[in-house]
Amino acid sequence: MRPKNLEKEEAIRTIALQIIAEEGLENLTMQKLAKAANISPRTIYIKYDNKEDLLVTLYIEEVLGAYEQAVLKDFRFDMNFAEGVKKLWLNGFAYFKNNRHAFALMQYGKSSPLLNKAYQAKNIKQGDYFGAVIRFLEYHAAAGTIRNFHQDIQRALLFSPLIDLMSEYFDYQERPEQIITEETLLQCCDVVIKGMLK
Amino acid sequence: MRPKNLEKEEAIRTIALQIIAEEGLENLTMQKLAKAANISPRTIYIKYDNKEDLLVTLYIEEVLGAYEQAVLKDFRFDMNFAEGVKKLWLNGFAYFKNNRHAFALMQYGKSSPLLNKAYQAKNIKQGDYFGAVIRFLEYHAAAGTIRNFHQDIQRALLFSPLIDLMSEYFDYQERPEQIITEETLLQCCDVVIKGMLK
């Protein structure tokens, strides 16, 4: 049996992400992807059932998998609140800085019903990844360090500014000067922490 | 000369927004829109140059126009910081609660390059709308009420949690109980304000 060419599998994923990030999800076509990856359209269908499967798989692996794993690096639920939040923010910043394409795909996940479905399907298992963050928040709410909001509300307060600042970071990458540095990011992180502490 | 049928113009806009919100931007086709609005595809082209023009116009009017106007209702740049922020948040909450479709389109603006372009094109004039918010932030930074971050950073800290909470609001509308009420929203607003105050 002829073995799979792993380079081609990799090319499909990398180039799909690239097209999505640079031209938008709406401009990713199977034929364009095949041409850019120097393969036949058929080859994509050997590895994925169809376009939806490709996109959902990409989303789950790059956004719900790799990102969440990167964010939780060296993080423990029983960390000091300020330390923990800073760790999460810096991990996220580092990951996205090097994975601009994954960031673009994540943004699509917030609007596209297709990817949204994938998110909800994965949400059950996601407790395993983000479990540490959930426990972290519960732990500090119980200890009285922070207010006892619903978990989804805590997440919004804690991470939405980071995502928005990340957007700004990429916007400013195409301008003369960058306003989002690790320093300003940590200052923003302090603002968020200060707001949440009781 | 036969006059324009304003109901048809209205139908195009309303139904386009509806399809985008319910099925996604990627599933809006000119033919589907025409059929749903009970008109000929040609009629859309009388009112808009092409699909891009339709989407960009929709985005500018519904997201960059109506929304920003609603947010700034009864807002003045020299308001007390906490009062001003609460006003902006409550205005935004009230608007989106009644304009779910506009919210969906706004979310697409963050990912789709097409709408992103529209945003940048409008950004120059946007100073006129959001000018009051910019002046508000400058005013309070100068007065020492808040830290002196870059305007885009202030905006991220101030509004991204609201947008995220709004997303949660719509998510929870399809579940048994709603976690985002005006009360919890104001509590979150207090968290943000507390974080930003020096």
Added chain:
DNA sequence: CAATAATAAGTAAATATTTATTTACTTACA
């Protein structure tokens, strides 16, 4: 003041492309 001409609004159906996916074949390796 009625009849009507001028004209943009509107329609139904067609067109030329583009698209996801498949068919029929070839290739490389265990």
Added chain:
DNA sequence: TGTAAGTAAATAAATATTTACTTATTATTG
């Protein structure tokens, strides 16, 4: 040498946009 991996080209459906025609109104004319 059997077999899944891979290719080039085909296909059928969908899509944005156009063509060729019809309709409803207004402003003018007789």
